[in-house]
Amino acid sequence: MSNLTFYDRQRIEYYLNFERLSLRDIAGFIDRNVSIVSREIKRNKPQLSPYNAELAQRAAERKRKITNMKKLEKCELLKKYVREQLNDDWSPEQIAGRLVKHPPPELKKVKVKTVCAETIYQHIYNQNDGEDRLYHHLRRNQPKRQKQGKRKHRAQTIPDRVSIDQRPEIINNKERYGDLETDLVLGRYAKEAIQTAYERKAMYTILQKLASKKAEESKDALAETIETFPPNFIKSITYDNGSENTKHNDLERDYRLETFFCDPYAAWQKGGVENLNGLIRQYIPKKTDLRTVSQERLKFIEKRLNTRPRKSLNYLTPSEVISNVLSTM
Numbered sequence: 001m002s003n004l005t006f007y008d009r010q011r012i013e014y015y016l017n018f019e020r021l022s023l024r025d026i027a028g029f030i031d032r033n034v035s036i037v038s039r040e041i042k043r044n045k046p047q048l049s050p051y052n053a054e055l056a057q058r059a060a061e062r063k064r065k066i067t068n069m070k071k072l073e074k075c076e077l078l079k080k081y082v083r084e085q086l087n088d089d090w091s092p093e094q095i096a097g098r099l100v101k102h103p104p105p106e107l108k109k110v111k112v113k114t115v116c117a118e119t120i121y122q123h124i125y126n127q128n129d130g131e132d133r134l135y136h137h138l139r140r141n142q143p144k145r146q147k148q149g150k151r152k153h154r155a156q157t158i159p160d161r162v163s164i165d166q167r168p169e170i171i172n173n174k175e176r177y178g179d180l181e182t183d184l185v186l187g188r189y190a191k192e193a194i195q196t197a198y199e200r201k202a203m204y205t206i207l208q209k210l211a212s213k214k215a216e217e218s219k220d221a222l223a224e225t226i227e228t229f230p231p232n233f234i235k236s237i238t239y240d241n242g243s244e245n246t247k248h249n250d251l252e253r254d255y256r257l258e259t260f261f262c263d264p265y266a267a268w269q270k271g272g273v274e275n276l277n278g279l280i281r282q283y284i285p286k287k288t289d290l291r292t293v294s295q296e297r298l299k300f301i302e303k304r305l306n307t308r309p310r311k312s313l314n315y316l317t318p319s320e321v322i323s324n325v326l327s328t329m
Contacts (some may be wrong), residue, residue, distance in 0.1 A: 004032070004040055006053065006057045008030050008032070009040070009053035009057055009060075012026055012030065012040065012051065012053065012056075013056075015029060016041070016051050023038050023041070043060075044059045046228045046230075047228045048228055049228075049229065049326070058223075058227070059224060062220045062223065062224070072115060072120075072123050074111075074112050075110050075112040077106055077110055078112055078115060081099075081106075082095055083134065085098070086120075086137050087137060088137075090137075092117040092124075093117045095115075095120060096116050096117040096120065099114045158241060158261065160249055161261045162259060162261065163261060163263070164238060164263065164270075165263075167236075171200070171236055171238075171260075174201045175201075176201065176235070177199065177201045177202060178199070178234050178236070179199070179234075179235055179237075180236065180237045180238070181197075181200060181270040181273035182195065182196065182198070182222060182237055182238070182239055183267075183270070183273045183274065183277060184210070184213065185277050185281075187287070187288045187289055187291075188287045188289045188290075189289065189290070191212055192291060193210045193212075193213050194207055194208070194209060194210065194284070194293070194298065195209075195218060195222065195225075196273055196277060196280065197225045197273075199318075199322070200272050203312070204306060204318040204321070204322045205306055206225045206302060207280070207298040207301060208221040208225060208295075208298070209293070209295045213242070213244045214244065215243060215244050215246045215247045217244075218245065219247040219248075219250055222237070222251060223251065226251070226255050226257075230326065230329060232256070233326075234255065236257055236258040236259065236260065237258075237260075238259075238260045238261070238262065238269075238270050239261050239262070240261070240262050241261055245261075276305070280301060306319040306322075307319050
C-alpha cells in the first residue's frame with residue numbers, strides 16, 4: 001500500500017525532525033518503501049520550514065482531488081440516470097432541474113447527487129465509448145455542438161469584500177513581514193494561468209501553475225503558498241476583484257488572516273505584485289501558451305527572481321531577507 005495515513009505522516013515528522021533519522025530508517029519504522037517516504041517529503045514539505053504532518057496531510061488531501069475526471073464519471077448511478085433520461089428525450093436542462101428539485105430515491109445516498117446542464121452537454125459531445133450517440137435525442141439532433149455566442153460580462157460579487165481603504169497602515173508602510181499581494185499572469189489562451197504571490201516587505205515571490213482560473217483552484221494554490229511559510233507567518237492577502245478570488249473567506253477562516261481588495265480598475269494599488277508580473281514577462285512573454293510552461297520551469301523563474309539583489313533591500317536578495325527573518329522565529 002502506497003497511500004500514507006495521517007498517523008504515518010506524524011511518525012515521519014517525529015523521526016525526521018526530532019530523531020534525525022535517515023529516510024531509509026524512517027521507511028523501515030513505518031513499514032513503507034523508502035521511495036514513498038522520499039516522495040512524500042519532496043511533495044509535501046514546505047520550502048521554508050520543517051516537514052509538518054498536519055500541513056502535509058492537508059496538502060495531500062488537496063492533491064487527491066480528482067480534477068481530470070468528469071463529474072458524471074465519478075458516480076455510475078448518476079451517469080446511468082442521466083443517460084436514461086436522455087434516451088427518453090429529456091433535455092439537459094430538464095434533467096439538471098429534475099435532479100435538484102425531485103432527485104430519484106436511488107441517488108439520495110450517493111456523494112454526487114446533481115449535475116449541471118453544461119456538464120451533460122459535454123458528456124453528450126465527448127462520447128468515445130461506442131454506445132448510442134446521445135445527440136440523436138436532442139431537439140436539433142446535431143452531431144457537432146454549435147459554437148456558443150460570447151456572453152456579456154457580468155460584474156462578479158465577492159462576498160464579505162473588505163476595501164483596501166481599510167487596510168492598516170502597518171501593512172501599507174511595510175512595517176512587518178507576512179503580508180501578501182496576489183494576481184494572475186495569463187497566457188495566449190484564457191484557460192490556464194500562473195498565480196503570483198508576493199510578500200510585500202521581503203519582496204519574496206512564489207509562483208503556482210493553475211489549470212484553470214476557477215476560484216477553488218486559485219484558493220488551493222494560495223493555501224499551498226501560505227503553507228510554504230511557518231504557521232501564522234502570513235497575516236494578510238491583498239487581491240484584485242477577479243472571480244478567482246471569491247473563496248477568500250475560506251483562507252481567512254482556515255489560516256486566521258485578513259483579506260483586502262483593490263478598487264476596481266486600480267491595479268496600481270497592489271504595485272508590488274504588478275511589478276513582479278512585469279519581471280516574469282522576461283521569462284514568459286505575453287501570448288505564451290502556458291500549457292508549455294511546467295511547474296518546474298516556474299520554480300526556476302521563482303528562484304531567479306528571489307536571488308536577485310534589490311535596491312530597496314539594501315542589495316540583499318529576497319531569499320536572504322526571508323531566510324534571516326525565519327531563522328529568528
